[in-house]
Amino acid sequence: MKGKFITFEGPEGSGKTSVIIGVKEYFEKQGLNVITTREPGGIRIAEDIRNVILNTENTEMDAHAEALLFAAARSQHFSEKIAPALQENTIILCDRFIDSSLAYQGHARGLGIDEVYAINKFAIGNHLPQLTIFIDVPPSVGLQRVFSNTRKVDRLDLETLAFHEKVYEGYKLLIDMFPERIKTIDGTQKVEEVTQDAINTINKIL
Numbered sequence: 001m002k003g004k005f006i007t008f009e010g011p012e013g014s015g016k017t018s019v020i021i022g023v024k025e026y027f028e029k030q031g032l033n034v035i036t037t038r039e040p041g042g043i044r045i046a047e048d049i050r051n052v053i054l055n056t057e058n059t060e061m062d063a064h065a066e067a068l069l070f071a072a073a074r075s076q077h078f079s080e081k082i083a084p085a086l087q088e089n090t091i092i093l094c095d096r097f098i099d100s101s102l103a104y105q106g107h108a109r110g111l112g113i114d115e116v117y118a119i120n121k122f123a124i125g126n127h128l129p130q131l132t133i134f135i136d137v138p139p140s141v142g143l144q145r146v147f148s149n150t151r152k153v154d155r156l157d158l159e160t161l162a163f164h165e166k167v168y169e170g171y172k173l174l175i176d177m178f179p180e181r182i183k184t185i186d187g188t189q190k191v192e193e194v195t196q197d198a199i200n201t202i203n204k205i206l
Contacts, residue, residue, distance in 0.1 A: 013142030107170025
């Protein structure tokens, strides 16, 4: 594949969306072909699945069903949008990808990182990002941001602080597992500084 697949991860309220916008603007000014997308979602079918997963009314959702729904959305998203874009020499900036499933469902839900990875390997094969940027924000800080801004609160936002701390713990395990792919940026800085750090990190692989 000719393009670059770059994902952004972090706890709720880490500021990924704002950073991705800034990164896209920068690289477009450099004359590069850049698209942004998100998970779950990015294309119609995956957005429909997103609405099921994140609906605050779906409190009875089983952890296994949750993991499978994320993988199903990811499979459609990758085959329909990401893979074709890579063939067209595009830089893809994706808000969350497989690492979210490994941290949230694999570790925090207790399903097992290896088990959730196996589900996703079935969904997308061995197609991992070339680079993953982890925006590091303590869960308590991130949740405070979520509930103090205008973003719509979803089902995962409403989980306990203990759950979000487990998610954070899961990400730290993944950073140790994939040190060449996952690079950490201090997300407690101003958004402009986080964005610049992300640009500097991406430039190293371009």
